[in-house]
Amino acid sequence: MFAYYLHLALRSLGRNRVITALMVLAIAFGVGASMTTLTVLRTLSADPVPGKSHRLFNVQLDPRPASRSMPSTEPPEQLTRTDAEALIRAAKAERQVMMSGGNAAIEPTRADLAPFFADARWTTADFFVMFGAPFAAGTPWTAVDDERAARVVVITRELAEKLFGTIEIIGRSLRVDGTEMRIVGVLDTWRVNPHFYDLNTTVYGTGEQLFAPFSTSRELKLSRSGTTDCWENAPEPEALGAPCTWVQLWVELGSMSAVANYQDFLTSYSQDQRRAGRFEREPTIRLRSVVDWLAFKQVVPSDVRLQTWIALGFLIVCLINTIGLLLTKFLRRASEVGVRRALGASKREIFTQLLIEAAVVGLAGGLVGLLFTWIGLGMIRSQPTTYAALARLDLPMLGITIALAVVSSILAGVFPAWRGCQVSPSIQLKSP
Amino acid sequence: MLQMKEVSKVFRTATVETRALRALSLEVDEGQFVAITGPSGSGKTTFLNIAGLLEEFSSGTYMLDGVNVANLDDRARSRLRNEKIGFVFQGFNLIPDLNLFDNVDVPLRYRGMTSGDRRKRIEAALDRVGLAKRMRHFPAELSGGQQQRVAIARAIAGDPKLLLADEPTGNLDSEMAREVMNLLEELNSQGTVLVIVTHDPAIASRAPRNVHIVDGVAADVERKPAAGATTTAS
Amino acid sequence: MHLHPILSTLRRHRTASALIVLEIAVTCAIVSNTVFLVQERLSRMNNSSGVVEDELIVVQLTGIGEKPDAAAATEVDLSALRSIPGVRHVATSNMVPFGNSSWNTSISTIPDDPNTVNSAMYFGSQDLLEVMGLQVTAGRDFAPEEYVTLDDVQSKKAQAPAVIITRGLANRLFPDKPPIGQPLYVLGKNPQTVVGVIEHLARPNEGTGRENAAYAIVLPLLAPYTVTGNYVLRADAKQASQVLTSVDTTLNRIDRGRVIMGRKPFAEIRREYFSQDRSLALLLTGVSIALLVVTAMGIVGLASFWVQQRTRQIGIRRALGASRGDILRYFLLENFILATIGIVLGMALSYGINLWLMKAYQVARLPGTVLPIGAALLWLVGQLAVLGPALRATKISPAIATRAT
Incomplete structure (x- = not known):
């Protein structure tokens, strides 16, 4: 019919x-x-890290002074370098990574290429595993490299091919802002959209082309991009101890109880800091999963x-x-x-x-x-x-x-x- | 075959109540050929619509082939109509978009037959009316008489027990009208009950039984011997 | 032409009439709102920057590695750029209107005021106001001795003594007194004195909301290109394109070890900044047109059906003396009535949608001026759509009336 x-x-x-x-x-x-x-x-x-978005959490603390009548319901979206480094050292999560956006001035060895800038990310060793960045050659740098501020970089396939015409470049040297850095890894094509881990540099786009240890970027004073919020006049916002938030911190937590434990840890960390006189406010913390974070930021x-x-x-x-x-x-x-x-x-x-x-x-x-x-x-x-x-x-x-x-x-x-x-x-x- | 007892039909609009049928009673037995006559507006068409289950009635009882149709829902009425009744209309009412084959196919489709069965019946029905060779043609390509023969083929394809015809020759010239009447009479002689509503005394005279409807009431007419009456037998 | 027969016909075709009315109403509501949104975007795109746009060229550049002599290098660059034929003034500036990248600060009229006003903060070199073509309309420009270097301010060796603010900011901060001579807390604990007011200087972006868009200050701070990242050239509008081509060679002759990231006339900066507004306006216009087309298609469909259905009725009317014009007017008037009912409903719906948009997307209140536009559009579309079927109706022969059914 x-x-x-x-x-x-x-x-x-x-x-x-x-x-x-x-x-x-x-x-x-x-x-x-x-x-x-x-x-x-x-x-x-779309989910920028399919399969992992419910395991990754953005960390927020409130290190601001009590005197200024700034809204107290929502802590700053980024951390101070001091807090970020302390939380990384504490290593209370399965994995943790701190980072900031940057600009890398690259001076190619090829005569036909003029110096140019590439979007960069200054971060720590866990970044690649945590966010599932695929390697075409080489490996991430190690936690030891982070500690020693080693002169190492990971670059994308696109950048490798532009500079060298090949990705067989592990161990070769790249001149970044006047410093020779050793290439330890080449990332395969990797698009993170939305650019959830740092929405200040870009929201939708092609992402970074060069990655280097956060410690190295600070030692060499490599240029930074993104948002900096200071509550006092600070000649050097990037310095350790500066009253400025500009570092993103992400942690990986595998279970509900791990999340609860980490929240407790952040609260007690805030209380410790308050007792030590660094923090002035009641502990206000946020631990938002990727999904919550994207919703909160209305991307x-x-x-x-x-x-x-x-x-x-x-x-x-x-x-x-x-x-x-x-x-x-x-x-x-x-x-x-x-x-x-x-x-x-x-x-x-x-x-x-x-x-x-x-x-x-x-x-x-x-x-x-x-x-x-x-x-x-x-x-x-x-x-x-x-x-x-x-x-x-x-x-x-x-x-x-x-x-x-x-x-x-x-x-x-x-x-x-x-x-x-x-x-x-x-x-x-x-x-x- | 068909028993109506005191069937009445009242049309109501906001202001007017019209009585189309008043306690009409009529019985038609197996194998009969009945001509229904009456002046315009007497209720002939309403009778036909009710008899064909096209319209519901207001009161009374109507048994069709032993089934009381008063309490049937739309599906059951449609099924009954499909299986027991064949219609032949003055205006033929073929579907212009469909060719002869597909037109005859329409009632069979609603019966859920296999395509082989349908094909056999359609071909047989068209063959019966002498149009099997033209089954891929469209209604507009046929003369009026041929169209009415297709309509008859469609009416009989499902082997109905009752054929209802409304002025079946009204739109035809006399040659074609005779052809169509011969066909209908032949079907009747093979056992199909035939009820024809007509104005035409020539047709009425061919029917063994005449029923006259006036003001919504039916009455059998005593047959006067007429010239046409003898031809019925042939 | 009498209304009565039309109304009685419409009453008999209630469903079809209701559908047409509903379609016109929803279309009217959406179109009114999109017309309004487009108007808003267009007016945003016409926002004034306050600077002499057709004379400005902006060069963006960055140094590589440490540049200890950046201030001196900046002076060398500036004088080289100034010598390009057609260039009248050159300055370095930490930002430009609609340039997106911004320096902002919180300012207040009393120390430690919790209710600060967020404002854009322009600085760079001495002739910044001159280059951008900004007129000081109250007070005065900075005196040469008021300029200090950004370095000295950041290391607390010096303080900026003065500030120039926009009229918009002056009205916000000093609603009931003249701003000249007032102290303003811009950089830390010691105030700057307001020495001048400029009419308007747009911010690099509208990040913090529309009412803040007019809040900008200029500070007498000197900074090298390594900090500001921009050279702003004011050139003869006619010679701008030649100037544009010689910028790179001029700068590269001085120092090849830098990256020139862009050089563009101000018009291009404006175009890029408002590109999203332009594409939304285009998209909304496209959607509105498509909507009107779809509505017109619906009207054509139903009107054709009615004409076909009323063929005999029309023939009888013609036989009884109706002219072709009468028949045409009948259908046009019928459509006008339906459109009018639809438009009235649509207006109410427009306001409903607008109320919701105001809540959900911070859209402004629908101004009354949009409604006549929406109404006129739908009347027009309705009349045009019904014209075809109506003309077909006029061709129906009166002889149809005498034919048997």
């Missing part, structure tokens, strides 16, 4: 080409607009959310439109329905037939909508915003597009089909 209804639907759609085209286009428009924005929204709210641009709402509104208009067009289409067929009813079709059978016709319209609308989505995403990608390049259609979204079109057109078809099958057979039996 389904095949028969399908056959009838195709035949009927072929008959009123203009109305059919209007309906298909309307659904395609609505679905295309919705899916374009939903794809962007989904891309932007998805509000423009994108706004666009999504507008697109959904658009879809609603398209559906109202489809309801109207289906209604006219089905009512036009009143005489055919009357004959079918007289020949023994029950209301339910007519209803099913009309609903399948609506679904076929939806399927066609979905296919055209897919094309519109593809065009829409192409337009988004051509925009200069940083996240634009990430918006791509993947297989699940493709399926959702078609499903959205079919489901919404079936919903739009319910009322017209109900009206269409109410045709009383008796009044249609007179000659046309």
Whole structure:
């Protein structure tokens, strides 16, 4: 029976080409607009470290003086260098990493390359394992390198190929800000979007190209990027003991109890600091998982959310439109329905037939909508915003597009089909 | 086959109440050929609609082939209509989008038969009306008489016990009308109950039994010997 | 043309009429809001920077490694740049309006005031005001002896004695007294004296909210390019493109060991800064047009159906003496009535959506001026959409009335 209804639907759609085209286009428009924005929204709210996002936590403490009437409900988003180094030394989590963004001036040995800047990250050894950075060659540096402020770097495949034309460069030297550094590892292509571990340097983008020990960057006074907040005039915000927050600290905790233990540890650390006179406020700590952190920082641009709402509104208009067009289409067929009813079709059978016709319209609308989505995403990608390049259609979204079109057109078809099958057979039996 | 007892039908609008049928009683037995006549507005069409289960009635009882139809829901009524009744309309009521084969297929589709069974029945029905060779044609490509023959093929494809016809020759010229009437009579002679609603005295005279409906009440007409009556037997 | 027959027909086609009205209402509500959002973005894009935009070129550069003689090197650079033909003034500046990268500070009118005002803080070299084309409209410019180096201030060897503020900031800090001569706590415990007021100088970004956008100060601090990162050139607007091409060679002749990260006319900085606003405005405009097209398609579909359904009725009307114009007007008026009901509902819905947007996305209140635009658009779209089917209706022959059914 389904095949028969399908056959009838195709035949009927072929008959009123203009109305059919209007309906298909309307659904395609609505679905295309919705899916374009939903794809962007989904891309932007994607999990940056799949599988680990619930194990990684951002640490916040409140080292600010009590005197200034700064809001006390939320501690600063970053740590002072003093606290970060203390927490790293305490090593109370499975893994812990401290870091800051930076700029590395690179002086290539190749004569045809002028000196240039690369985005860098000054961090500690656990960074790579903790965030799942894949190595194409070599290994991370070690905790000993961190302690000794060793002159070592890890660079990306992209940078390696730009500088040397190969990734077989472990042990070779790279001149960074006038200092020779030994290359210990080359990272394979690795995109972290959103750039959750430091949202001050970039939110969506290509990420860092060079990584070196935090201790080394401080010893060499390598340049830093990101946000610094000081509550007192500080000639050297980066110095140990400076009244400034600028370091990010992330910890890996494997279980609920580990999280609770670490929270207790942070509270008692804050109390100790308060007793020692370094902290002045009641201990205020935050331990946010990646997901909570992204939600707290509202990383998805509000423009994108706004666009999504507008697109959904658009879809609603398209559906109202489809309801109207289906209604006219089905009512036009009143005489055919009357004959079918007289020949023994029950209301339910007519209803099913009309609903399948609506679904076929939806399927066609979905296919055209897919094309519109593809065009829409192409337009988004051509925009200069940083996240634009990430918006791509993947297989699940493709399926959702078609499903959205079919489901919404079936919903739009319910009322017209109900009206269409109410045709009383008796009044249609007179000659046309 | 068909028993109506004091069936009435009242149409109500906000202001007016119209009585289309008033306590109509009628019995039609197996194998009968009945012509229903009456002036315009007398309730002929309402009777036909009720008899064909196209319309519900207000009061009274109606037994169709032993089934009391008064309390059936839409599905059961549709099923009954599909299996027991064939319709032939004045305006043919073929579906213009479908070819002859698919038109005859329509009632069979709602019966859930296998495609092989349907094909056999459709071909047999079209063969019966002499149009088997044209089953890929569309209604618009046929003459009026041919279209009505297709409608008859559609009506009989499902082997109904009862054929209801509403002015089946009203839109046809006399040559075609005769052809169609011969076909209907032939079906009747093979056992199908035939009920024809008509204005046409020539057709009425061909029927062994005439029922006259006036003001929503049916009454059998005593047959006067008429010239046409003898042809029925042929 | 009488309304009565139209209204009675619409009453008989309640469902279809309701659908059209609903579609027009939702479209009207969305379009009104998007028109408003587009207007807002466009007006933002026209925000004044306060500087002479068409004469400015901004060069961004960074040194590599330690540069002990940065101050002297800066002077060398500045005089070399000044000698490029077409260049009138050159300065180094720690930031530029709409440049995104910003230096901000908390300022107050009394020491240790908990309610500080966040303001952008411009400084660099002596002729910064001159280069940017900023006029001191009250008070005076800095005197040469008021300038101190940033180094000295940070190491507490010297203090900046004066500050120049924007009119917007002056109004915020000193609403009921003249700002000139007032003390302002900008850098630590010792105040700077307000010596001048400039009309407007936009911040590099609007990070802290819209009302803060006008808050900026200029300090008499001197800093080398290694700190400020920018050279700002004021050139003849006509010669700007030639100047642009000779910047790199001029600077590289002095010192090759630096990275020139960009050189662009101010117009480009503005374009980049507002690119997101522009793309949102474009997108919203596109969506609005698509919405109107879809609504028009719905109207075409339903109107065609009605015309077809009423073929006989129209033929009878024609037979009874209605002209083609009468038939056309009938359908146009019918659509106008439906559109009007839709628009009235849509307006109410617009305000509802706007209230929600105000809460969820800090959008401003919908101004009354947007509503006539939305209404006019939908009336227009409705009339255009119904025109095709209505014209088809006028072609129906009156002879149809005499034909049997």
